[in-house]
Amino acid sequence: MPGIPQEGCSQDLSPSFPACQCLIGRLNLTAFLTWPGKVFILPFDYGRVFYEVRLNRRCRSTGEGLMKKEPLFWVTVSCGLLILAFILLPLVEMVTAPSAAILKETIQDKEVLHSIWLSLYTAGAAALISVLVGTPFAYLLARAEFPGKNLVEAVIDIPIIIPHPVVGIALLSIAGRHYWLGRVFNALGIRIMGSVTGIIMVLTFVGLPFYLNAAREGFAAVSPRLEAVSRSLGASPGRTFFHVTLPLAWRSILIGIVMCSARAISEFGAVVIIAYHPMIAPVLIYERFESMGLKYSQPVAVWLICLCLVLFLLLRVLTLHRKRSV
Amino acid sequence: MISIRKLAVRLGQFRLTDISLEIRENEFFVLMGPTGAGKSVLLEALAGLVPTASGSIRLDEREISGLPPEKRGVSIVYQDYALFPHLSVSQNIRYGLRFQRPARGDAAVRIRGLVDVLALGSLLERFPGTLSGGEQQRVALARALAVDPAVLLLDEPLAALDPRFREDLRQHLKTLHRTTRTTFFMVTHDFAEAIALADRAAVMNHGSLEQVGSIKEIFQQPASPFVADFVGMKNLYAARFSGTAAIIDNLSLELGHPSSSPEGYVAIRPEDIVLSREPLASSIRNSLKGTVKAVRPLGFHYEIEILVKQVPFKALITKQALFDLQLHEGSETIVSFKATAVHQLPGVPANIPVGR
Numbered sequence: 001m002p003g004i005p006q007e008g009c010s011q012d013l014s015p016s017f018p019a020c021q022c023l024i025g026r027l028n029l030t031a032f033l034t035w036p037g038k039v040f041i042l043p044f045d046y047g048r049v050f051y052e053v054r055l056n057r058r059c060r061s062t063g064e065g066l067m068k069k070e071p072l073f074w075v076t077v078s079c080g081l082l083i084l085a086f087i088l089l090p091l092v093e094m095v096t097a098p099s100a101a102i103l104k105e106t107i108q109d110k111e112v113l114h115s116i117w118l119s120l121y122t123a124g125a126a127a128l129i130s131v132l133v134g135t136p137f138a139y140l141l142a143r144a145e146f147p148g149k150n151l152v153e154a155v156i157d158i159p160i161i162i163p164h165p166v167v168g169i170a171l172l173s174i175a176g177r178h179y180w181l182g183r184v185f186n187a188l189g190i191r192i193m194g195s196v197t198g199i200i201m202v203l204t205f206v207g208l209p210f211y212l213n214a215a216r217e218g219f220a221a222v223s224p225r226l227e228a229v230s231r232s233l234g235a236s237p238g239r240t241f242f243h244v245t246l247p248l249a250w251r252s253i254l255i256g257i258v259m260c261s262a263r264a265i266s267e268f269g270a271v272v273i274i275a276y277h278p279m280i281a282p283v284l285i286y287e288r289f290e291s292m293g294l295k296y297s298q299p300v301a302v303w304l305i306c307l308c309l310v311l312f313l314l315l316r317v318l319t320l321h322r323k324r325s326v
Numbered sequence: 327m328i329s330i331r332k333l334a335v336r337l338g339q340f341r342l343t344d345i346s347l348e349i350r351e352n353e354f355f356v357l358m359g360p361t362g363a364g365k366s367v368l369l370e371a372l373a374g375l376v377p378t379a380s381g382s383i384r385l386d387e388r389e390i391s392g393l394p395p396e397k398r399g400v401s402i403v404y405q406d407y408a409l410f411p412h413l414s415v416s417q418n419i420r421y422g423l424r425f426q427r428p429a430r431g432d433a434a435v436r437i438r439g440l441v442d443v444l445a446l447g448s449l450l451e452r453f454p455g456t457l458s459g460g461e462q463q464r465v466a467l468a469r470a471l472a473v474d475p476a477v478l479l480l481d482e483p484l485a486a487l488d489p490r491f492r493e494d495l496r497q498h499l500k501t502l503h504r505t506t507r508t509t510f511f512m513v514t515h516d517f518a519e520a521i522a523l524a525d526r527a528a529v530m531n532h533g534s535l536e537q538v539g540s541i542k543e544i545f546q547q548p549a550s551p552f553v554a555d556f557v558g559m560k561n562l563y564a565a566r567f568s569g570t571a572a573i574i575d576n577l578s579l580e581l582g583h584p585s586s587s588p589e590g591y592v593a594i595r596p597e598d599i600v601l602s603r604e605p606l607a608s609s610i611r612n613s614l615k616g617t618v619k620a621v622r623p624l625g626f627h628y629e630i631e632i633l634v635k636q637v638p639f640k641a642l643i644t645k646q647a648l649f650d651l652q653l654h655e656g657s658e659t660i661v662s663f664k665a666t667a668v669h670q671l672p673g674v675p676a677n678i679p680v681g682r
Contacts, residue, residue, distance in 0.1 A: 225408040228375050231395040232402045233422030233473055243421075247412045 091305070098299045106299035115284040116303060122196060122280060123264035126203035127257050130211040135253070138215035139241065143224070160209050167205055168273025171198075198274040206267055207260035214259055218252020219245060251318055258315045265308060327351040327509055328477060333371065333381035333391075340367045341533045345381070349526075354503050354510045356520040356541075358556065359530035365513040368530070369479050372511065373402045385476060396425065401470035402479040405486050407462040409454035415465050416450040422473035433472070440468040443501055460491035464498065471506060480512040484519060496522055517557055521545065529553045551591045551671055559593040559669065560640045572668065577637050580611040582665030591671040598667035599641035601630065601651060602660045611665040618657050621648070632661050 098106075106112055141153065159167065175192035176182045185192060192198040222245050230240040246253075268282040276283060281304045289297035328349040335342040342364050349355045357365050370376040372383060374395035383391040390398050401422075409418050419440070423433050441447055444464040454462055463483060470478055483499070484492045500523060503510050514520060520527050521541055528538040529552075537549040548554035554562055565572040567585035572578070572592045579592065600606070605613050616634035628648050630641045639661055643651075653659060 223408065225404055225406070226410060228370075228373075228395070229402060229404070229408045229469075230410075230421070231375070232373055232398075232400060233469070234396050234425030235422075236394075236396055236425075239425065244410060248410075 094298060095302055095305065098295075098302060102299050103302060107303055111279075112281075112284065112300055112303070115279045115281045115300075116307065118196070118199075118278055119265050119281040119304070120307070122199045122203055123207075123261045125200045126207045126264045127211070127261045129200070129204045130208050130260050131253070131257060134208060134211050134256075135215055138212050139219050139245070141212070141216045142219035156212050157209050159206050164206070164267065164269025165273055167270035168202060171202055171205065171270070171274060175201075192274065194275045194277060196275075196278060199271055199278075199280060202270045202274050203264035203267055206270060207264040210263050211256040211260040214256030215249070215253050218249035218256070221252070222248045251321060255315060255318050258311055258318065262308065262311050262315070265304075265311070327353075327386055328372070328511070329382075329384040330372075331382045331384075333368075333383065334379045335364075335367055335371050335376060336379050337367055337376055340364050342367055342371070343534050345535060347528060347535065347538060349509060349511060352507055352509055354523055354525045355512070356524035356527040357511070357513045357530060358517060358520050358527060359515065360556070361515055363530045364533040365515075365530055366481050367533075369402070369481050369511070369513050372477070373400050373479055374398050375402075399476045400479060401473060401475040401477070402481065403463075403466045403470050403483050405482045407454070407459070407466045407486075409462055409465055409469070411454050413453075414450070415446065415452050415454070415457070418454065418465055419446075419468045419472050421469060426473060433474075436474060437468070437472050439505070440471055440502075443505060444468050444498060458491075459487050460495060463487065463495055467498070467502065471502065471508065474506075475508055477509045477511060480510065482514055483512065485514070485516075492519075499523060529556055531556075547669065548593065548671065551593070554591070554593040554669065554671055558595070560596050561594040561599075561638075562671075563592050563637065565590065565592045567670075572670070574637055575635070577614070577635050579668055580665045581668055581670065582611065585670060587672065593669045593671055594639070594663055594667055596629065596640045596642040598663050599639060600662045601632075601641055601643060601647070601653070602662065603651060605660050606662055608662075609664070610662045612668070613660055613662045616659060616661050618653050618655055618659060620655060621653060630659075632659060634661055 141149070162170070172193065173179065174181045175185060175198070177186065182192075190197055192201065226244050226248070227237075227240050230244045231237065235243060266282065267280075268286065271280055272283055272286075279287065281300065285297050285300050285304065288300060328347070330345055330347040330349075333342060333345040345368060357368065359365050367376060371378050374390070374393060378391055381391070382389060385398070385400070390400075410421065413421065419437060426433075441450070444467060446461075446464060446468060449457065449461060449465070454465070457465065463486075467483075480499075484495055487495060496519065499510070499512075503523075512519075512523065524541045526539065527541050527544055529536045529544060531552050537544055537553045544553060545557050548557055548559060551562055563574045565574045565579075566589050567573070567581070567587065570581050570584050572581050572585070574592070581592075600610070614634045616632040616639065618630055619633050619638065620631040622629040622631070624642075627642050627644060630643060630648075630653060632639045632641065641661065651659065
């Protein structure tokens with residue numbers, strides 16, 4: 001119980017100590033966010049709170065050996081706080097800057113609604129394609145060993161490291177009139193440049209590695225013995241996949257879908273090359289920023305980040321569940 | 327019923343060479359051997375989970391070595407139970423039924439029987455994660471037998487259980503074998519298990535079979551030094567044979583019959599050795615004077631190591647006998663054993679150090 005001196009503790013901690021310190025810590029944090037001038041004082045206050053609260057928990061085990069007031073401790077805590085501030089400060093400011101009225105007005109703007117819907121729709125389509133075509137491939141990667149497997153796994157990670165506009169240029173290279181595939185598309189009446197099809201193609205390209213890696217990990221985590229038993233009981237490999245492997249890997253597949261979607265929704269550089277119009281949300285934000293400035297692009301950004309946060313929360317819930325069930 | 331002829335398997339660094347084995351219908355057959363001998367590889371080859379390099383496996387005259395696992399009619403139970411964690415106990419047991427073609431009408435009766443014999447009635451709606459090791463193994467057995475397979479393969483099924491549950495499950499295996507018409511093929515490294523359960527058995531080492539026969543044969547007449555050691559014949563010596571005697575270093579033992587080869591091994595079970603203070607007036611042909619080197623407690627028995635002219639003998643006696651004879655390190659005793667207790671084994675003595 002926090003505050004009660006435990007065996008091995010050299011400090012006598014009163015029960016109210018941590019609560020007070022936590023409160024002070026929270027006040028400091030709020031000040032930190034609203035009055036940037038105080039930024040140089042507060043990490044140390046918060047660090048002290050962190051230390052006291054943690055010390056209570058640590059004392060339950062073998063004493064405070066870990067968490068003494070050593071230079072390394074202060075360096076690690078300060079770096080951590082700096083990073084958290086770096087991430088949170090811009091986002092919190094951006095979210096709190098526009099007034100509620102402007103936010104309401106923005107979400108009712110038809111252009112904004114259309115672009116957010118397009119973002120969702122194209123990312124969803126990209127995720128669906130990744131699932132349909134990627135799942136069998138991920139299963140193969142999880143189970144089979146073959147010469148050149150390392151190379152194949154490296155190849156599926158390539159889309160992650162290619163600069164985004166380069167992705168757009170590369171896909172255009174096969175979609176145009178000068179390439180056989182482009183001519184096939186043309187003949188079939190499929191338009192890539194400046195169309196939703198092109199956007200979906202790009203988003204699938206950048207989202208696939210995320211789905212493939214997650215699904216592969218999920219399948220690899222299913223013991224091959226379970227599949228062996230299933231086969232001995234009369235199930236073909238296909239039926240084993242549906243009755244045993246897939247039900248046990250569904251959480252990883254869902255994580256893969258969420259990561260693929262998140263990546264797809266945030267894509268900008270590749271999409272502007274292939275299709276500036278119709279405008280997905282990131283492109284709309286860019287255009288509004290260029291033509292009307294920060295004030296008019298911020299509200300759209302806020303709505304987009306809310307959407308992304310929903311996906312992010314879903315991901316966290318799923319990953320925590322997976323960690324617990326493993 | 328199962329006929330394995332010249333089977334060879336290559337799996338990573340495991341090699342099975344020239345395995346030939348006949349297993350009779352409804353038999354409880356046990357394959358024994360040390361870890362790494364290749365027993366599990368043979369088991370998985372029978373199940374179809376591991377490809378074979380050459381040779382044939384016939385089940386009831388039907389060649390199955392080319393068939394995938396789902397078409398063989400062979401169930402397998404693993405050491406780690408391998409229950410489907412996302413299905414309840416009842417769903418686990420019924421898992422194989424939906425793949426049976428044609429659908430068998432007697433399945434419900436059979437499953438009810440299995441659930442009764444294995445005392446699973448109260449566990450049917452539970453999930454594998456909430457069960458103990460023994461309970462999980464019983465569910466695994468029920469699941470494997472629910473599809474009424476021709477053969478049930480068991481890969482060290484008792485090894486992962488607490489010792490107090492092993493006896494329990496051993497009884498269940500015995501009952502199941504009696505009440506179903508399935509042939510049981512079990513792999514184990516524990517000889518005591520084999521003695522308790524097997525009709526016939528085989529001993530495997532380094533990927534090949536050392537001996538095949540009834541449990542009694544293997545136990546009492548091991549065919550090689552390795553098998554002798556495996557079944558607990560602790561007194562194993564390289565020897566030269568001359569007339570009806572076996573000569574170990576400068577010690578001569580009476581075999582009772584002339585030997586067919588000039589050299590080989592002899593082995594004597596520790597239980598066959600009788601210790602006394604005076605030489606016994608009896609039909610015993612071998613009576614040697616020695617000095618006690620060590621006394622080791624082994625649960626209810628004591629293992630006494632005696633040196634007879636520098637040749638070590640290990641004898642097994644009860645606690646009471648130890649007190650009666652007042653044996654301790656350094657005391658003199660007479661080591662006696664019948665000529666028929668000296669087992670002769672073939673082999674080339676250069677390979678094995680003298681005295682064990």
